[in-house]
Amino acid sequence: MEHRLIEETILSIPPLDEKTQTKARHHVDNLTKPLGALGRLEEVVVRLAGMTGEIIPVIDRKMTVVMCGDHGVVEEGVSAYPGDVTALMIQNFSRGKAAVNVLSRQFGADVRVVDVGSRLEEAPPDVWVRKVRSGTANMAVGPAMTREEAEQAVKIGIDVAKQLKEEGVQLVATGEMGIGNTTAASALAAVFTEREVSEVVGRGSGLDDTGLERKCRVVKEALRVNRPDPRDPLDALAKVGGLELAGLAGLVLGAASERLPIVVDGFIATAAALTAVRMAPAAREYLLASHLSQEPAHGWLLAELRLVPLIQAGMRLGEGSGAVLTFPLLDGAVATAREMATFADLGL
Ligand SMILES: Cc1cc2ncn([C@H]3O[C@H](COP(=O)(O)O)[C@@H](O)[C@H]3O)c2cc1C
Numbered sequence: 001m002e003h004r005l006i007e008e009t010i011l012s013i014p015p016l017d018e019k020t021q022t023k024a025r026h027h028v029d030n031l032t033k034p035l036g037a038l039g040r041l042e043e044v045v046v047r048l049a050g051m052t053g054e055i056i057p058v059i060d061r062k063m064t065v066v067m068c069g070d071h072g073v074v075e076e077g078v079s080a081y082p083g084d085v086t087a088l089m090i091q092n093f094s095r096g097k098a099a100v101n102v103l104s105r106q107f108g109a110d111v112r113v114v115d116v117g118s119r120l121e122e123a124p125p126d127v128w129v130r131k132v133r134s135g136t137a138n139m140a141v142g143p144a145m146t147r148e149e150a151e152q153a154v155k156i157g158i159d160v161a162k163q164l165k166e167e168g169v170q171l172v173a174t175g176e177m178g179i180g181n182t183t184a185a186s187a188l189a190a191v192f193t194e195r196e197v198s199e200v201v202g203r204g205s206g207l208d209d210t211g212l213e214r215k216c217r218v219v220k221e222a223l224r225v226n227r228p229d230p231r232d233p234l235d236a237l238a239k240v241g242g243l244e245l246a247g248l249a250g251l252v253l254g255a256a257s258e259r260l261p262i263v264v265d266g267f268i269a270t271a272a273a274l275t276a277v278r279m280a281p282a283a284r285e286y287l288l289a290s291h292l293s294q295e296p297a298h299g300w301l302l303a304e305l306r307l308v309p310l311i312q313a314g315m316r317l318g319e320g321s322g323a324v325l326t327f328p329l330l331d332g333a334v335a336t337a338r339e340m341a342t343f344a345d346l347g348l
Pocket residue numbers: 078079080081085089176177178179180181182183203204205206317318319
């Protein structure tokens with residue numbers, strides 16, 4: 001069942017609307033400024049035009065989707081924080097008190113929290129509970145989850161994207177919460193970039209040197225035990241990924257199939273986005289990179305995706321916070337295209 005829906009979604013991702021994109025490029029080039037002077041903001045407008053099919057794209061209704069899940073591998077001591085923090089943060093999101101809530105309020109976006117697999121037993125009513133299982137298994141001793149579970153989590157992400165489209169959402173940001181998930185993201189990064197484990201593992205939420213060394217050993221062990229297949233993204237997601245990462249990969253596939261622009265957050269969200277693009281290369285066209293995280297391998301993941309981040313603010317938070325921080329830049333870019341005079345308006 002899930003398998004069919006995933007296949008159908010992948011096949012239904014449309015290419016960018018090249019005609020509209022060319023018209024948008026022409027419009028931007030005729031605005032009253034030196035050619036190219038708005039830099040990457042111009043590229044944002046042109047790409048959004050290709051995604052949405054509108055010369056002046058409308059991205060007023062923005063949604064930050066925070067996919068949540070717990071990680072069995074936390075028992076190996078790979079995070080600076082205990083696993084319980086995932087559940088506490090879900091409650092914090094619900095109260096509107098986490099960084100992602102504050103930034104989303106500040107920049108006029110809504111937040112949707114989806115529990116794909118945390119250990120929280122009773123989620124607050126506004127959280128969408130779509131729990132595949134209560135946390136993954138420890139990837140250092142066996143697969144994090146079954147292929148079927150990974151498919152279920154991907155399907156949940158696809159469903160969320162379709163529901164948001166129906167609600168009138170015009171742009172989504174990818175957020176996540178899951179203590180231990182930089183370990184999973186590093187494992188996926190090792191699989192998809194074929195770099196050394198020591199190059200793709202970082203301090204996550206704040207490991208010291210001993211912790212960092214341990215995390216490297218754990219990722220190596222997880223790859224040795226599970227042998228994830230780099231040509232089979234679902235296999236990698238199931239063996240060394242996570243439920244919220246699979247949910248985000250599904251969100252990317254679903255949003256792309258609905259022509260919804262997707263603003264990708266930091267290292268973890270980018271690992272999920274790269275997984276989605278390995279499943280469906282066409283999905284890449286709907287991604288906008290937001291910021292460059294402090295995690296050392298984030299830049300390589302972005303390079304794999306051929307994306308350049310808009311900002312570098314030294315952040316390493318997750319939750320979608322870096323993606324939301326670029327919303328004023330995106331709104332500014334679109335406003336210039338909508339409101340600036342053209343040279344023709346000046347009679348030139
Ligand atoms: C209080 C708190 C809030 C967070 N919000 C996002 N993360 C971030 O840290 C986690 C990944 O780091 P690691 O792999 O080292 O556990 C994820 O939940 C990520 O979203 C947080 C982490 C903490 C502690």
